[in-house]
Amino acid sequence: MRIGPPKRVIEVDPVETPVPGVLPEPFEPAPAPSEPVPTVAPEPSDPVPDAPAPDTPVKEPAERRS
């Protein structure tokens, strides 16, 4: 089988391998985010009870001077 003199050099880089049954490199999915992003607004927290009114010292009425 004669193929004669060389003419050119061809670099062939196929997108798909011509070998049947050989799959391309497996696709690696992007890593999942560390914390899922909530899609529902969080429920409001329990209402903060009203702060009790500060104890106001009951001022005893001044003794009437007799």
Added chain:
Amino acid sequence: MSVSFLPSSRLEHSTTAEPLIAWRAWTLTGGRRSGYLLRPIAGRANPWPRREPARATCWWPQRHASPDEACRCGLHAVSEERLLRWTRSPAVIGTVALWGRVIEHDFGYRAEFGYPQRLRLVCHVCLWRYGLHQAECDVVVRMERGRLLPLCRHHLELTRRCDVRLRSVSPASSVHRELLAGYAVDPLPIPELGLSA
């Protein structure tokens, strides 16, 4: 195989993403249990593996990446099927995909990687006398050293008349079917022959 050379600096370089399709001939080894294997006709190179690419190597003492512009190494193939007619006793003819580093010659290629695409068993005597279109075979005979030789009925009879010792005779259809299954390729259809010319 005969290759003549030019200085590498005179060779044009190009790139492509499509494998090159060319023509090639092989001998046949193996059996039903181990599976049938394609083997290069020249030299004692290893068989072409099934379901993985054949890769060129150079056995020259100063080893180098194959194919090299200044060497004869590489997976050889021809650009037209008619050029295979004068191959020395082929058992299988087919198309082959070539990729990697490929050196294009006037009548063929030397490639880094290759894998068969379509295959057909041929009677090598009919191939030599009539061409690929009339090289159909009927049986595959196993010769003394384990070599497998597809033959038509006519040339099987002539071989027997010459007192050539045949170890076994198998139907070509079953060998062909198992060869295709082993390499997971399609048969080379007759109408396809000659289209590349």
